[in-house]
Amino acid sequence: MKITFDWLKDYLSTNLKEEKLLEQLTNIGLEVEKVENLSLSLNLFKIAKIIKTEKHPNADRLKVCDVNIGEKNLKKIVCGAENARDGLITIYAPPGAIIPKTKLKLVEAKIRGVTSFGMLCSGFELNLSEESEGIIELSSSKYSKSIGKSYFSKSVSNLIDLSITPNRPDCLGIRGIARDLAASGFGKIKNIKEKKITSKIKQTLKVKINKEDGQGCNAFGSCLITNVKNSESPQWLRDKLISVGQKPISAIVDITNYVMLDINRPLHAYDADKIEKWIIVRNSKSGEEFTALDNKKYKLEKGMCVISDNKGVLGLGGIIGGTRSGTALDTKNILLESAYFDPRSIRNTAKKLNLDTDAKFRFERGIDPLSIEEGLNKAAFLIKEICGGEISKVDIQKIENYKVRTIKFDPKLFEKITGFKISTKKMLKIFEDLGFKSKKERKYFKLNIPSWRPDILQEVDVVEELVRISGYDKIITIDPIKERTKSPLTKYQKLFHFLQRAVASKGYLEAITWSFTDPSYNDYFKGMNNEIKIVNPISSELGVLRNSIYSNLIKYINKNLDRGFKDLSIFEIGPIFTGYNPGQQNTVVCGLSAGKKSRSSWIDKERNVDVFDVKRDVIQTLVEAGYNSDKFFIDNETPNYYHPGKSGRLFLNKGKDQVAAYFGEIHPNILKNIDLKTESLVGFEIFLDNLKLPKKTLNDQKIKYNVSDFQKSERDFAFVVNKEVKAQDIISAVSSVDQNLISNIRVFDVYEGENILENQKSIAISVTIQSSEKTLNDKDLENINNLIIQTVENKTGAKIRS
């Protein structure tokens, strides 16, 4: 909502400064978004006369004009307008002026080799009309004596842009804002008497509101104004509209706009001669069409509130009028409409037709139902004053009478909600200033809610009015108590935070990427999941919810590789989506490592990142989070986006409950398809929702302290096995021999090649044997040795290498 202090002063008498006004507006909930100083720049635009035009020497379509701007010397101005001609009076903008439409500052510039000292303006550039063809043509009879004078009136006050919350339609009018300001102690409301139409001429055009289900209009007021002469608006009205950033169009349109801005009463003016027979307000039929004032044709659905005549739809009530009955400069007889439309009906229709107009914005928030007559009075008198003509009686058709809303208000509620007190006297004053009628009934107030406040529906809304006008600065700060009754984080949340920092501590940079992703990338990583489409995405490249975090991470890894980074590790912890319903999402920690673990240096050899790097990161992270790696079980069944031979699936237990993690090389085909170039790309996914939560307390998490001081022995074994046999099989076979004696197993060599059959390999392990009860003698050790060999041979088909 754009206002000026000057306009407010139509209703408000005050000596206070604008600075104070801005502060007060914000204090009462009418937030000042922006203050624009229009006068400074607008003063620069001058009425000017083209004396002579010549063709531009270097451009066919340009002209060089000698222009009289009221100074001694003529100015040379390059102009491209077809209508630039000798003797034309138009508007000149000097260098330094800011063009209202584009907000660009003019500079003296050479155009095709000829210097132009400013420019001649079109109505479009000055926000005066939609016409962008040609420069403005001012009537020579009116302006020939004003050459060199400023076109816009001198004292334009600052334009104040307010952000009016949707609950305050009353403040979409200057008067409503003035009312709020006065209630809060900023100035006094001026008592302006409403002039009423006392005509004896009948309103001869019949108006009827159909009583039907879902009728969106419950009152329709109108009057006829005959024999008018529509014209350009007088200067005061043009200035007023321009001062709040509106375009003057013609007197009749300007007047309806003015009344709307002034008291938030939308009106519509019809050319009465173009209405066939009568006006019927009714529900639309399916498929009905009409052309609206925005020059678009609309096809209506059933049940939209339309204003129609004998021929068909004239307009959508409260939203937009039609071209068929619109007023023009030659309009002679006007039907002025002032109606009440139901906010829901307006909103439904506008949404379905994707229409947004100023009237719609106001009606859907709720127009004062008792302002019908006032709007007609105000506009009709202005039209008569400016365009002449005769005003008829006011005709008001209603299918429903307005009922005053009352609220029983308990003044105690104020302190209960706000924590501070105000006196009854103060309450009553605020009620009065805001237009509430109040009556004390024992402990309560019976309040009549003003017709312009559709937002006040219950007691707490009244509290808000009282505290808003009293000032939020009166609320007493109560310091919080440092007391905790519940654990701040759940086990799951703690695990989330732990994993997040555990992965970061392994050299990964945390990234946060959007939860939606590119469907083509998602396809690579969606695995068994279904694609989840967004109906209205920002762009088709962000069209689906991600089934995996990889789709985003890999894209960004690629971007960073393009930036010239070679060795990158990034991770994200966040949701992936498995369905369209709330809750069909899982939390995943996903990491990607590209390039080399180490580049060649004076001290270390270089090597690529590989699957055993990410395997370590996954296992170490899980171990740090409190899971027992002895129980982990790993196989190689992984989704198709991993390298089938170099990837693994990890379970917390051999029981293969739920997959705790995947890790491995990303499938080389994907790298090829998305043109990602790196020495190596490995990644992992840990599924939080599949991890069982750690034990309750730190105490529970620590098992009994039990160490042995008896002598340890290390024994080395080399087994020859078939290639398919996994190291994990051998290790678990060894540890199954005697959990109490075997304290550590280390793989120290894997060998394939000479001296080993082609489909076989040799795995060498070192086993640490230690008893908690005694020092083992040679015989004990010999027994264990034999048992280890026997067990491994039996379980894996291995042969001990001699």
Place this chain on the structure above:
Amino acid sequence: MSDLKKIKDEFILKLKKKLNLSEINEIKSNLFGKNGLVSSQFKNIGSIAENERKKFATDLNIIKDELQDLINHKIKEINNEEISEKLEKEKIDITLPERVFVRGKIHPVSQTIDEISSIFSEIGFSIEEGPDVENEYNNFTALNTPDYHPARDLHDTFYLDQKKERLLRTHTSPVQIRTMLKDKPPFKIIAPGRTYRSDSDQTHSPMFHQVEGLHIDKDINMGHLKGCLNYFIKEFFEVNKIKMRFRPSHFPFTEPSAEVDIGYEIKDGKIMIGEGDQWLEILGCGMVHPNVLKNVKVDPTKFQGYAFGIGIDRLAMLKYGINDLRSFFDCDYRWLNHFGFDPLDVPTNYRGLSR
């Protein structure tokens, strides 16, 4: 007697020379070996006249100790020399670069969430969560924002179906609804998380982060709300004084509603929170609307309280001097390294937020 003295003088002289380890060992065995000069004297003790025996034994022990000390000292000396010599040879150029250590970092949004959680947990809030995909009821209707409400236009919503029943939550407020439906009052929670609006330009990202706050009990009023936010902002920005402005606003799910601005100024191109006369809007809040309480089966005549919603990314930008919201989600390696936090920097109550 003269025998002992002779031995002593002779070997002291020998041991004063520069010797290597084997030469010393030879001396040692000459003296203390099985048939060493000193050892053999001990065997003689028995044959010495009784009146001289005691003195002889005493003298012999003194000489033995003296020579042994001398030999031990000599061995130590040689060992030290050898180590020094070895260390001298092992000298390296210590200015050569160390092995590479790759540091990981925590995203500033995650760090900020942890900071916020830490501050609120101190005054009794626990952390709740809700799903990113919501139904229309939890996101709007239950929050007193029915379909015909113009406030819906302020939320550019991503929908997942044509009927507009399932959507990406436009704020964290539906967690209020979920929490209150699940449990019984009192409630004292915050809910940080991802939120979505189909708005994308320089200052808007289609995904951003919010933290919701909710405190419902028997007598929680606007004074508590003001106190809670005042405390939070002071703690979060780690300043002693904060300029805070409560001003009336409107949200369908709170009544009365407020927006909160904090005072700031720009000093040397850096934003200084808590000083100056510029105002910056940082959050919306208010007393939970009775209609919302009714929707979640909480009796508004018995319980009341406040709710607030804060933009997390915005807070992180202000605190850490980040200019561009979009950069949060761009994954630029340089940016993540620059604005990220060491994973060891866990914000905690006892030691404060900053190192």
